[in-house]
Amino acid sequence: MNQSSDEWVWSRLDDGSDTEMERSMEPGLVPGQGQRLAGERELERGIAQALASGSQCPDALWESIQQRMRGRERRSQGVFRRIGPALLAASILMTLSSGATAFLLLHRQRDVFFAQEKSPPSFASGETSAKERDYPLEQAALAEKQREAMLAEAMAEVEKARAERDLAMTERDEARAKLQELENDVRVARDETDTLRADLTSVQASHATLRGEVDELRRIAGLLGAENISAGFTHSTAASGVLQEAALSMPLPESAASTLTADEEP
Amino acid sequence: MNDFVAAIERHRDQFYRFVLRNTWNASVADDVFASAVLAAFENRNRFTPGTNFRAWMFRILANKCFVANRETLRDGGPLDDETVDVSLLETPQYAAILSDPTSFLEQCGEEVFRAFRKLSTAQRTCILLKDVEGFSYQEIADIVGIPVSTVVTHLGRGRVRLRKELMEYARREGFIRPFPSSVAKAAMGAGCAPGRATG
Numbered sequence: 001m002n003q004s005s006d007e008w009v010w011s012r013l014d015d016g017s018d019t020e021m022e023r024s025m026e027p028g029l030v031p032g033q034g035q036r037l038a039g040e041r042e043l044e045r046g047i048a049q050a051l052a053s054g055s056q057c058p059d060a061l062w063e064s065i066q067q068r069m070r071g072r073e074r075r076s077q078g079v080f081r082r083i084g085p086a087l088l089a090a091s092i093l094m095t096l097s098s099g100a101t102a103f104l105l106l107h108r109q110r111d112v113f114f115a116q117e118k119s120p121p122s123f124a125s126g127e128t129s130a131k132e133r134d135y136p137l138e139q140a141a142l143a144e145k146q147r148e149a150m151l152a153e154a155m156a157e158v159e160k161a162r163a164e165r166d167l168a169m170t171e172r173d174e175a176r177a178k179l180q181e182l183e184n185d186v187r188v189a190r191d192e193t194d195t196l197r198a199d200l201t202s203v204q205a206s207h208a209t210l211r212g213e214v215d216e217l218r219r220i221a222g223l224l225g226a227e228n229i230s231a232g233f234t235h236s237t238a239a240s241g242v243l244q245e246a247a248l249s250m251p252l253p254e255s256a257a258s259t260l261t262a263d264e265e266p
Numbered sequence: 267m268n269d270f271v272a273a274i275e276r277h278r279d280q281f282y283r284f285v286l287r288n289t290w291n292a293s294v295a296d297d298v299f300a301s302a303v304l305a306a307f308e309n310r311n312r313f314t315p316g317t318n319f320r321a322w323m324f325r326i327l328a329n330k331c332f333v334a335n336r337e338t339l340r341d342g343g344p345l346d347d348e349t350v351d352v353s354l355l356e357t358p359q360y361a362a363i364l365s366d367p368t369s370f371l372e373q374c375g376e377e378v379f380r381a382f383r384k385l386s387t388a389q390r391t392c393i394l395l396k397d398v399e400g401f402s403y404q405e406i407a408d409i410v411g412i413p414v415s416t417v418v419t420h421l422g423r424g425r426v427r428l429r430k431e432l433m434e435y436a437r438r439e440g441f442i443r444p445f446p447s448s449v450a451k452a453a454m455g456a457g458c459a460p461g462r463a464t465g
Contacts, residue, residue, distance in 0.1 A: 039364025044425065046371040048397035050378045057282035057299070065300050066271060069307050073267050 214240050270310050273319050274303060280320070280399060281327055287398075288331040288390050290383065302330040324399070325409045328391050335387040354433045355426065359442045363433070373441050374432055381431035389424030392417050 029037065217239055274281070285302070286295040306313075306326050313322050354360065363370045371378065382390065391410060395401045396417075407414045436442040 036361070036364055039361075039367060043364060043367035043371070043429070044397055046367050047378060047382075047428065050371060051287050051382065051394065052283060052398045055279070055283035055286045057278045058296075061282075061296050061300065062275075062278060065303050068300070068304060069267065069271065072304070072307070 210243055213243065270307060277320055277323070281323060284324065284327055284394055284399065285331060287382065287394055288387065289334055294334060298330045298334045302327045305330070321401070321405055321409055324395065328410055331391065332387055354430050360433060370436070374435060377432065377435045381428055381435065384431055385424045385427055389420045389427070392420040393424050396421055
C-alpha cells in the first residue's frame with residue numbers, strides 16, 4: 001500500500017467515514033495502532049468541540065442583516081410599484097394611438113378609392129365642378145404643380161450659376177494671355193540690354209588699344225632726341241589726332257554711347 | 267421573505283461559526299457573513315425547494331470565505347498544498363498526548379484557534395464541514411466543488427498540520443517534557459500509524 005493511499009485510509013478511519021472494506025481493516029491493527037487511532041479520534045473530537053464553542057452569531061449583526069434584507073425587499077417592491085402604473089399608462093396610450101392611426105388611414109384610403117372610382121365630370125351633364133370627394137386628387141395635382149415650379153426655379157438657379165462660372169473662366173483666360181504678353185516684352189527688353197552691353201565692351205576694348213598706341217608713339221618720340229621733340233611731338237600729336245579721328249569716326253549706337261557716358265561718370 | 271429568514275434563523279449560529287473560524291477575525295467574519303446572507307437572499311429563487319438548504323447555504327458561505335481569504339493571503343498567509351513535516355508526530359511526546367487528549371487541549375486553550383488559522387482555507391473549510399458541521403465527504407465535495415479524494419487529502423493534511431502546531435506550542439510552553447527512553451519505548455508501543463502523511 002503506498003503512502004497516499006495510507007493517508008487516505010487513515011483519514012477515513014479517523015473520521016469513522018470508512019467503507020465496509022476499510023472498517024474491516026480496523027480489527028487488524030496492532031495494539032499500538034489501535035490505541036493511537038482511538039487517541040487521535042478523541043483529539044479530533046476535542047478540537048471540533050473547541051472550534052464549535054463560543055461562536056454565536058451576534059444579535060445586533062443578525063438584526064442589521066434582517067433590516068438590510070427588508071430594505072432590499074421594499075426597494076424591489078417599490079420599483080415594481082412605481083413602474084407598474086407607468087407601464088400600464090404607456091401601454092394604454094400606445095393602444096389608443098395605434099387605433100387612431102389605423103382608423104385615420106382606413107378612412108383616407110376609402111376616400112381615395114371613391115375619388116378614383118368616380119368617372120370624370122361629363123360636359124353633357126353640366127357637372128364641371130369637383131365634389132368634396134375629389135379633394136385628395138386636387139390636392140395631389142396642386143402639390144405636383146408646386147413641385148414642378150420648385151424644380152423649374154432650381155433649374156434656373158443652376159443655369160445662372162453655370163453662366164457666372166463661364167464668365168469667370170473667360171476673364172481668367174484673358175488675364176492669363178495678358179500676363180503672357182508682358183512676360184514676352186520683358187524677355188525682349190532683357191535681350192536688347194545684353195546686346196548693348198556687348199557693344200559697350202567692344203568699344204572699351206578699342207579705346208584701350210588706341211591709348212596704348214599713343215603711348216608707344218610718345219615713347220618713340222622721346223628716343224628721337226630733344227631737338228626733334230617738338231617736331232616729333234607735333235607729328236605725334238598729328239598722328240594721335242588722326243587716330244582719334246579714326247576712332248571717333250567708327251559708328252557707335254546712341255544707346256551704347258549714352259551707357260558709356262554713364263559708366264564713366266563717378 | 268419570511269420563510270427565507272426563518273430558514274437562516276434556524277442555522278444562523280452554525281453559519282456564523284463557520285465564517286468566524288474560517289476567516290481571520292470577528293470584524294471580517296461579520297462582513298463576510300452579512301455579505302453571504304444577503305447574496306443568498308438575492309438569489310433565493312435559485313434554491314430548489316426540497317433539497318438541502320444547509321448545504322446550499324454553506325456553499326455560498328464557503329465561496330465568500332475563499333474570496334475574503336484570497337485577499338488576505340496576498341499579505342503572506344499560508345499556502346495550500348504545502349509540505350508538512352510529521353516527524354513530531356512520531357515522537358513519544360505525541361503518544362503521551364494521545365493517551366489524554368482532553369487535558370492536552372485544556373492546556374492549549376486559545377492556541378487551538380490560532381493554530382487552526384494557520385491552515386489553508388481549503389483545509390479549514392474541509393475540517394469545519396466534516397468535524398464541526400458533520401457533513402459527509404460527498405456533501406463536502408459538492409459544497410466546495412472538488413473531488414472527494416481531494417477533500418480527504420485536505421482533511422488529512424490539515425489535521426496533521428494542526429496537531430504539529432499544537433505540539434510545537436506545547437513544547438515551547440514547556441508542558442510537554444522529554445520522556446525517559448524506557449517510557450518512550452513503552453508509549454510508542456509496537457509502532458505508530460502506518461505511513462503517515464509526509465506532505
